[in-house]
Amino acid sequence: AQSVTQPDIHITVSEGASLELRCNYSYGATPYLFWYVQSPGQGLQLLLKYFSGDTLVQGIKGFEAEFKRSQSSFNLRKPSVHWSDAAEYFCAVVRNTGTASKLTFGTGTRLQVTL
């Protein structure tokens, strides 16, 4: 069965520092991978997605992610974190059932940014 693992439940970084959030997936075929961000009390917003082509994908808000098939990983990065990046981040993989594609989410990583 397809699954997504986010090993870090909570991460704290200083404003201006670099950030890497880890995501590992288990999927038999070429995966379609997503990173979503959820600000407190809000819904989920798509940061970026990967489904083919260049393994380094750029997203909104200065985020990027790199797909590494050999490591089954899709880690999210940002060179310099801003206080407004404090939120919860979810990695997800699509499961294609033939009638509709469904997302399987990781359990999330909560990012705290210190000033």
Next chain:
Amino acid sequence: NAGVTQTPKFQVLKTGQSMTLQCAQDMNHNSMYWYRQDPGMGLRLIYYSASEGTTDKGEVPNGYNVSRLNKREFSLRLESAAPSQTSVYFCASKDRLGEAYEQYFGPGTRLTVT
């Protein structure tokens, strides 16, 4: 263009009461989804509708029913609420059946069952 809207934003129910959570999208999307979010568990799929007129169970369908009223609206009903259904509920929609198309999420409904 409001995207995906959900009502109500907050609700408190007593055990055994029923209620319907409403979801509507104005993006002419074919597929719609209901998720619940619980601390430390991410989002789990309750039900989905691949297209108007069809609905299917997700990972955690027990205790819920859904109706795809038309292409825009997809409601989630709790017939007899239980404390285990205390959660934040999200509705989402997607344009096509293809995997590459992202899901757009509503702002959520926070439900407490006492």
